[in-house]
């Protein structure tokens with residue numbers, strides 16, 4: 192154990208914890224938490240450090256759950272399976288493990304580098320009008336609370352009971368009630384998705400965004416600021432006939448499986464988000480911000496129409512090698528077109544150089560206490576900026592538009608909201624009661640939980 196500085200993926204925060212530790216198992220995790228609490232040290236866990244906020248930052252004990260990783264159990268259900276995994280399991284490892292059992296996640300976000308615990312704790316979501324965020328797929332958790340004991344809670348606990356309330360804050364609560372050691376997920380049989388990328392006029396996409404969301408299993412849209420086009424990226428389930436064609440296409444004339452026989456990745460992924468060329472574009476944009484409108488027009492121009500079919504995780508997940516900073520807000524769905532028009536007006540008026548696309552997604556309403564989609568069908572707007580370019584003016588302007596439209600900030604992405612602002616959106620008094628009951632001395636607090644959840 193030694194003091195080592197930790198930095199978030201986007202370079203937004205660093206921390207020098209007093210101690211770091213990687214427990215080998217749940218028993219050691221419990222001992223570490225109890226010992227730190229007895230010494231008066233605060234405790235946080237870090238997953239992959241992919242939050243842009245200071246959610247995982249501490250000057251106390253920083254735990255990595257990398258050893259609490261992998262599949263614990265698989266229980267088949269009529270709709271798929273309940274799988275229990277170590278909380279430190281990375282999503283890409285989870286997808287591979289599920290694949291080997293013929294299973295898959297119902298939905299994923301844009302990348303698969305995060306840990307399961309880190310992803311659910313900040314309300315990580317993908318897209319799909321009938322799909323919820325990752326925390327909606329959690330059926331139970333094991334959580335190590337401040338006295339070092341392990342509590343096992345789930346959605347089978349009676350509504351209104353202390354156990355059920357603990358489950359709610361443990362499955363999405365920024366690690367504010369304890370350290371998750373295991374997570375039980377509701378997963379489905381493996382499936383294919385047909386991905387269709389189309390470049391369409393901006394007005395057509397924004398004007399028809401509701402139908403676009405409702406007509407597809409998953410819908411994503413990307414907009415390079417200053418251009419009048421949008422890339423829509425829709426994913427739909429493939430029927431049995433389509434699956435048979437896909438399987439046949441992966442086999443050579445001999446009937447043997449081709450090596451690397453998956454269809455190509457999406458053009459957006461290959462050419463824009465993951466391509467080394469994007470890094471070069473960002474360097475030009477940083478050195479000469481005035482070139483950004485032409486660079487964006489070029490980026491939008493390389494995108495064309497493309498269709499491909501692949502296993503769900505390969506379609507949903509993109510690679511993000513170029514570092515950026517990000518803010519994302521969940522909006523009531525009906526507010527989305529107005530918000531995008533206001534953003535467009537701000538880009539036109541300010542001339543702000545932004546070489547990264549704005550991303551638009553949606554999710555179904557859910558009932559998870561701290562979910563950004565709690566109680567309402569939601570549209571998400573994410574603004575990004577290259578990590579070496581100024582972002583304050585852009586994010587401040589975007590946040591003003593989002594807040595005025597009733598937006599809720601993503602817990603893992605940059606924002607300036609406080610518990611006082613967020614109390615209108617979430618049952619923060621109930622959350623405070625759960626925290627006070629299991630963590631009376633505030634072992635799992637940090638500056639971020641104080642700011643956004645308040646001090647119980």
Ligand SMILES: Cc1cc2nc3c(=O)[nH]c(=O)nc-3n(C[C@H](O)[C@H](O)[C@H](O)COP(=O)(O)OP(=O)(O)OC[C@H]3O[C@@H](n4cnc5c(N)ncnc54)[C@H](O)[C@@H]3O)c2cc1C
Nearest residue numbers: 238239240241242246300301305306309315316366371603
């Ligand atoms: C390139 C990139 C792409 C992204 N794409 C998406 C996306 O598509 N959709 C989306 O919604 N978000 C997205 N995010 C945000 C990201 O999913 C979240 O910030 C997520 O929390 C990161 O997971 P992590 O494992 O890195 O967690 P960390 O950032 O390390 O931690 C997040 C929180 O979880 C807590 N935590 C971690 N482990 C535990 C544990 N075992 N027990 C209790 N608490 C714990 C931490 O203390 C902290 O509060 C993206 C981020 C990046 C950098």
